[in-house]
Amino acid sequence: MEFAELIKTATVESVLLSCVGLPAVKGTLCITSHHLLLSSCPGGDSQPGTVELWLLIRNVDAVEKRLAGSSGTITLRCKDLKVLQLEIPGMEECLNIASSIEALSSVDSVMMMYPFFYRPQSLKLEEGWNLFPLEQYFQQIASQTSRWRLSDVNRDFTTCPTYPPAVIVPAAVDDDALRKAARFRQGGRFPVLSYYHPKNGTVMLRSSQPLTGPNRKRCREDEMLLGTVLDEGERGFIIDTRSAQAAKQARMTGGGTEPKSSYPRWRRLHRPLERGRPLQESFIKLVEACNDTSINMDRWLSRLESCRWLSHVKAALSTACLAAQCMDREEASVLVHGAEGTDTTLLVTALAQVILDPSCRTLVGFQGLLEREWIEAGHPFHLRCARSAYSHARLKQEAPLFLLFLDCVWQLSRQFPFSLEFGEHLLLTLFDNAYASDYGTFLCNNEKERRVGREVATALSLRSKAVVTTVTLRQTPLWPGQGLTLLDRAGRSLPRRSLGCTKPHDSRQGLKTRSQFSHRCLCKVKETTHSLWAWLNQPGEKKKYLNPLYSHNALVIWPSVEPQSIQLWQGLFFRWIRSSQYLDEAWAEIERLVEGNKPPVKESAGNRLSQSLSDPAARTENER
């Protein structure tokens, strides 16, 4: 397959771009293998144009076209929820552009995705990929207790294809027992350590459901594994993220839950959390309601209610609180699982850690948490985030669990405005990148695919007819194509249209070259794509994500889950609909105030004087 085959028309002149809340722009539309660009030419042809739109085509969720006379309108609904309209002169051009975008945006092959072509100059390929090794996390635990060990039982992904090579397990259980326990758990996801609570030594484990089946099968190794977690006389809690009935029904299909008789010291609690299709539909309905500007007050509230998104937020927060409470207050260890253990399970374990552990609330700590509890833990990002809320494609495996997690973290940040080192901007960026990204961080479904590649298994067969040659841009774009920069409200300080790419862009020729990727198509995400973390953690970039109000808080942050305390995340769901100007100004003001309160760098006449004074003053303040 070649991208060029998918692009029927590469450029069209005099295209009118419009979107809610911004004046329309006219310019030249250009389609490259991964981007849709629109550059306006304010000063006629002689002047280089200004790039007004730089949209990753992967970000396009749905393409709608409407023809009227000799021209047509294409509506692009993006995965980050923004909606763009392109008015294209020429019916044929319009149809061609629409089908090109459609084809390019639905390329399913991971290898064809932009991260494999994106080569920013400021970053090195290997940067950011090994920031959070599990070994390091294990060392922290090992310094406090010897009851846990790091096992490489899964080094070749045979014990569990969706686990990373290294996992933390009870020291008393050997690899052989682990292999047997894995056979008793769906997808081989045997109980592993998710979080160690240093305050009282309790732990949170996660797994998938046990394969008890209709015949109530048992597994001695699994029982032993869970047994060794608890001391003599201790009791633990199993939080099953399905209803008791659903868990029971799962037995008919070979799954099930831990029966009391075989796990006498574990008390089971059922806290049903929605996932899969109902969750995706909830997301779709919410976004639909948010985009309906003709809606009146009562319709709005009833649609907000009927989409149930906020109920899901409340349920997820409540369950995470329950897990956290078991550990922190009841001083009991916890095992969390649902069915596969890759969705609601991770939602609960990750959220509980944000609540319990102050180190997860720093910018770097949060990245580590995502790496450990979502990416390496095998949340199938590729499947879950393939499509967002607008797509007309038939739903397959899509479900916005990660978004639900981000929403819950946002709720925490609202209730504890000083306790998270990062702000809303980071959460928005993570959402955007999970669905369409320049970076490889959220690619694939698990570590195995990231290393060995899923192409070999699945994609090759699909492409049997096409000549498997991969193309790359001869000159990759120099600009970090963060979606549509002109609309990127996220960069608070950036003036609108700050992209200001006056460099003549070369992407039009970009398709002509092809190169050297091999047939085997090993993914090798970590060798051939850039890490999102490397980009985020650059000093200049990092600043944008920090919460100016942050001050370290060693305590557990217990949120309120009363309906009155839970709000719709306007910053996400209305990001492209409402103007954020006044709120951005408020944040700038907060920053100014808080900055002003830090040791002042005086500029007045008493310059030298105040400088000599400011340091001791600052120290007193910090000591407090």
Next chain:
Amino acid sequence: MEHITTPKVENVKLLDRYTNRKAANGTLYLTATHLIYVDASAEVRKETWILHHHIATVEKMPLTTAGYPLLIHCKNFHVAHFVIGQERDCHEVYTSLLKLSQPAKPEELYAFSYNPKMSKENRETGWKLIDLKVDYQRMGIPNDYWEITDVNKDYEICNTYPPEIVVPRAASKAVVIGSSRFRSRGRIPVLSYLYKENNAAICRCSQPLSGFSARCLEDEQMLQAIREANPGSPFMYVVDTRPKLNAMANRAAGKGYENEDNYDNIRFKFIGIENIHVMRNSLQKLLEVCEMKSPSMSDFLTGLENSGWLRHIKAVMDAGVFLAKAVKDEKASVLVHCSDGWDRTAQVCSLASLLLDPFYRTFKGFMVLIEKEWIAMGHKFSHRCGHLDGDPKEVSPVFTQFIECVWQLMQQFPCTFEFNERFLLEIHDHVYSCQFGNFLGICHKEREDLKIFEKTHSLWPFLLQKKQELRNPLYRGFTAYKELQPNTLPFSFQFWCGMYNRFDKGMHPKQHVLDHLLSCVSQKMKLEDSASDLENKLPFLDGPLPSEACSLSKVGRAASKTPMLNTPQDYEGEPPPVLSNGASAGDIGVVSDVDQKHKENLSPHQDLHDLNDTVNMLNAEAKDGKPQHH
């Protein structure tokens, strides 16, 4: 005083809204002004003060194993659920509270006995703080088109208007008098706000007595005079804020609305804001939703929708936005009325002024706005707030809705108001507290008859004293924003937890940005002060620099005097979420004495006075036992 038969009851439980919490046990005191509950079971002393005037309803509930429950709902949305051991005590407290909370005579209102130990001069200056004439001057009035007239000085034109009103210069006395006979209760069209930039004006009045066909030449001339006072526009709007159906029904009673054919160049428009009875019921439903025990998200949202509350708030806001746009964008004058022109009209006119003029978003300006559009123009505070024992059908949260609209604007424009949410809550509290004279009575004339200017204090100087804690640290100043154009899509209207669940602290954010920022501001100001202090001293010192030791101690002191008022971790001790149902994670935590006082009492400064008063009172009244104030 004669209403208090039992000044003190021991072993009273105060139930928490969240059932799983252990009930507090303590002593309940009745004073002349307050119900005070002192929690003896808590580690730190905790007092709950409830002003009698704040009590909306007292209910005796069916007997429980713990005793006789007494449920008190307050006008500031505080809900207190006491359980009293003895039926007799319960009944006596109940009957006392019924009488104390709704006095029959105005002289019994708190304002007439409230004595903050202030000199007579200061008290009088306090009343002079707000001068509406100054505000008219600010608008450039009197000018060629508008004049301040004392035609109503003996309340002959309209007994619910103030003595001085602003009318078009072109309207003769005959026109004014003629028009007043054609307007319900003589409430003729008068100026509310003049937008200086283009001479468009907002005027207000009551409904015309038009019936099905009546006309009044003077009234038509009056509207013409208003339109012509704005030469830039060929037409003016006449806005009836009622739903069309209501206005039409009024025609049968000889009232109604303006016929477009009879008035030159008017554009008539209905804006459907519901009447006081609908609003009262809506609030009642909203409060029921707020009081639900562990509701699900769906229960809450459905209840919120069914109450219609946010729909009404949006209707008021929409109307305000319409007025502001007409004036600013269409450069047209607007005449607004509802039925009597003292409820919806007051809401809409004051909101439009707030949107158009940054002055009204300052402390002083907001006080002026309330004095002008609400107090002077005869919003019937006494009836709407149920200050005295009277017709419950007259009670309606009209002013509360206005305050909420302002709060909604604050959410959208965080840097445009000089004051913060607490300022709104303080005002809202005092509208009901009857502690100050401003909101007593129903109109200027009645306030004069009650001699409130001689016998009571004005609220505004007291609020200005507390400016430091009521200010908005993000305020960017008078000139940063001019007209506001709020988003009025439904999602922009949020449930105001800080008002309707204000006393359910567990529901609020656990860390307070406002306090933190306020302390940043005060710290900064003090540091700047001490820096400029030092700079001033610099010239007097010999040598290039003052000695380290000297300057250090100075700053050291300055810094230690200004500790962070609010550490972010002040929710410590927050109880965990509930294991049994996993639903109510964290609610009220007893934080500290200081904190409690700050949050539960009406306002710290006056409580100091109250406390002393009460102690004296209790000494006299209940010799056998008094609450031990620290």
